[in-house]
Amino acid sequence: MYVLDASAFIHEYHTTEQMATVPMVREELEDESAYRYDAMEGAGMHIHIPSDETVETVQRAAKELGDHDELSETDVRLLAAAFELDGTLVTDDYAMQNVADRLDVRIDMIARDGITEQREWLFQCQGCGREFEENKDRCPICGSSLSRKNPSNA
Numbered sequence: 001m002y003v004l005d006a007s008a009f010i011h012e013y014h015t016t017e018q019m020a021t022v023p024m025v026r027e028e029l030e031d032e033s034a035y036r037y038d039a040m041e042g043a044g045m046h047i048h049i050p051s052d053e054t055v056e057t058v059q060r061a062a063k064e065l066g067d068h069d070e071l072s073e074t075d076v077r078l079l080a081a082a083f084e085l086d087g088t089l090v091t092d093d094y095a096m097q098n099v100a101d102r103l104d105v106r107i108d109m110i111a112r113d114g115i116t117e118q119r120e121w122l123f124q125c126q127g128c129g130r131e132f133e134e135n136k137d138r139c140p141i142c143g144s145s146l147s148r149k150n151p152s153n154a
């Protein structure tokens with residue numbers, strides 16, 4: 001079960017797994033992304049309303065982590081839904097990821113074509129090892145060629 005936040009609808013997140021969300025997400029969507037929500041609901045997306053008890057558990061975890069002010073009411077309910085459904089939460093929101101980690105809720109990032117790659121990839125000089133955010137033909141310091149490097153593997 002994948003639990004989708006508003007940005008998952010906006011960025012047309014796709015999965016072949018069963019999907020779920022909470023009713024408050026619908027209120028954050030407009031135009032095409034709102035139609036997408038309605039179409040997915042019509043196609044069997046599970047609309048989940050978490051219990052007050054689970055919502056309190058999430059709020060407590062967020063307070064302990066200092067992330068409580070970063071989370072909207074919708075965010076808290078999405079986390080609670082993912083927790084209750086033993087699902088994977090789909091979000092790019094850092095505070096939500098942090099609280100999900102505390103609750104042992106799995107996370108899937110929304111792949112935004114191009115944007116994610118530009119932000120996450122670095123280019124490293126094969127000669128001197130300096131890192132650059134943009135690709136260049138040659139290292140401006142030592143003239144060696146650059147190779148692409150994923151900082152999460154560094």
Ligand SMILES: [Zn+2]
Nearest residue numbers: 125128139142
């Ligand atoms: Zn260099």
